[in-house]
Amino acid sequence: MxxxxxxxxxxxxxxxxxxxxxxxxxxxxxxxxxxxxxxxxxxxxxxxxxxxxxxxxxxxxxxxxxxxxxxxxxxxxxxxxxxxxxxxxxxxxxxxxxxxxxxxxxxxxxxxxxxxxVTQRRDYEREILHAKQLAEQAAARALALSRTLQATLIPPLPPRIEGLDVAAAYRPAGSGDEVGGDFYDIFQVAEHEWVVTIGDVQGKGVEAAAVTALARHVLRAAAVRSPSPREALLTLNEVLRGSDTERLLTALVLRVKQVDSGWSVVFASGGHEPPVLKCAGQPARELDVPGTILGVFATPPLSERRLVLGVHDLILMTTDGVHEARNPASGEFFDVTGLLAHVDATPDSSAGAVVDSLLSKVLTFSDGIARDDLAVVGISITQ
Structure with a gap:
């Protein structure tokens, strides 16, 4: 050598x-x-x-x-x-x-x-590892915050109301790690008089959650100040346009009051999916009411609709996660056709039975994966 x-x-x-x-x-x-x-x-x-x-x-x-x-x-x-x-x-x-x-x-x-x-490379790898650990810790804190926010934005259980069966269900998209924009609320405004709201804020994450919280509080305050669901939505629209957010939302507001002939329902929609009505002996149908998405126009064209519900009548409200649920095998959407068919096919017309079975049906249709948030609220008349 x-x-x-x-x-x-x-x-x-x-x-x-x-x-x-x-x-x-x-x-x-x-x-x-x-x-x-x-x-x-x-x-x-x-x-x-x-x-x-x-x-x-x-x-x-x-x-x-x-x-x-x-x-x-x-x-x-x-x-x-x-x-x-x-x-x-x-x-x-x-x-x-x-x-x-x-x-x-x-x-x-x-x-x-x-x-x-490789001294410099090892130092770099240590920095990368440290940054990864910090990112994982931040992600864990964000996940905990998201779950806490979600728990505060969705009422845990619907209230017990004499004469009504009230049921609600919520399922976040995917694994549920990120805060969604769907919300609902049920609260009393007077004796034998209740307000039900459901809505969908554009996007996800903490900013969407902030707008969701804002919408719930504004609708509560507006419902106390005025008996008109339309006026409540106009107030929310005004607040959204004046706030520091570009998030738009859709919402549906129902005011339910017990009267001699049953339960009076007055409702208005801000571009939201129409509620579904199921009366005894009749097929389920949508209750269309004109309305525009909120946060866009200074004075959106909104209107109200009134009806009286009798015993065993059901009114059902959903967010677009139900209509837009997609079957991965066929590519078909659940759509309003599937929603109406399911309501008609459910033998028990109580709100609890319809809401629970609908959520299960949509998840099965989607092969167990919720690609968007799902919120469902049902009210049926018991007396």
């Missing part, structure tokens, strides 16, 4: 990587300037005196005996092994090692080993 030049000007000593020539037992036969500088040793301290295993910390020595040398003897080479080399002062130099075992027919076996200093 030719000895490397001693003048320090050859490619051997000018190489930007460490180079060791080892005997088959690991004894260092030669070392270039890069590896000597990295280890802070002289050629006299290293060559002919130490073996490669002596340059490794305890963990590296175990790996040397169980992996590095057995792989060299079995395959004749190893590539890009991550190791630490010990400096003379006990410090460590992280390196990537590539080695080849040379077996000439008429000479001793030697091992040629190249090492690349």
């Amino acid at each position: 030719p000895a490397p030049p001693e003048d320090g000007t050859s490619s051997w000593d000018l190489a930007p990587c460490g180079y060791l020539i080892l005997a088959d037992d690991g004894l260092v036969l030669e070392a270039n300037r890069a590896i000597l500088d990295a280890l802070e040793r002289t050629r006299e301290e290293l060559v002919g005196r130490l073996r490669f295993i002596d340059l490794l910390p305890a963990g590296g020595r175990i790996y040397h005996e169980t992996h590095l040398m057995p792989m060299l003897r079995l395959h004749g080479r190893v590539s890009e092994l991550a190791l630490d080399l010990k400096r003379a002062d006990g410090g460590r130099v992280p390196v990537l090692v590539t080695a080849r075992r040379h077996t000439p027919p008429d000479g001793p076996v030697t091992i040629h080993l190249v090492s690349f200093d």
Whole structure:
């Protein structure tokens, strides 16, 4: 084996990587300037005196005996092994090692080993790992915040109202990790008089949740101030246009009041899906009422509709997640046709039975995956 030049000007000593020539037992036969500088040793301290295993910390020595040398003897080479080399002062130099075992027919076996200093790369990897940990912690906090917000935006249980069966269900899209824009609310405004709202804010996330909370509070305040659902929606529209948000929303407001002949219902829609009415002995049908999405026009064209519900009549409100639920196999949408058909096919016309079965039906139709938030509210007359 030719000895490397001693003048320090050859490619051997000018190489930007460490180079060791080892005997088959690991004894260092030669070392270039890069590896000597990295280890802070002289050629006299290293060559002919130490073996490669002596340059490794305890963990590296175990790996040397169980992996590095057995792989060299079995395959004749190893590539890009991550190791630490010990400096003379006990410090460590992280390196990537590539080695080849040379077996000439008429000479001793030697091992040629190249090492690349990856100190900066390791520091970078640590920074990346730290950033990843911070991002995971932030994501966990955001998830907890989202779930807390969602719990505060959706009433946990519908109230008990004498003469009415009230039921509601909510299912967030996907895994439910992100706050959605669907909402509903049911609250009393006078004796035997209740207001039911349902809506859908554009988009998702914390900003959508903020608009959702704003909409619920505005509609509550407006419903107390005025008996008109139309006026409540106009108030919400005015607040949205004056607030610092570009989020639009649709909403449906019903005011339900007990009267001598049953329950009077007055409702208005701000571009929301029409409610569905199911009367005893009649097919389910949509109750269309003109209305425009809120937050766009200064004075949106809104109108009210009135009707009286009798015993066993049902009114059902949904968000677009029901209509736009899609079957992944056929590509078909659940649509209003599926909604009306399901209401007609449900033998029990109580609000609880219809709401529960509808949510289950939509999820089954979508193969168990809610691609959009689902909100459903039902009211049926019991007396």
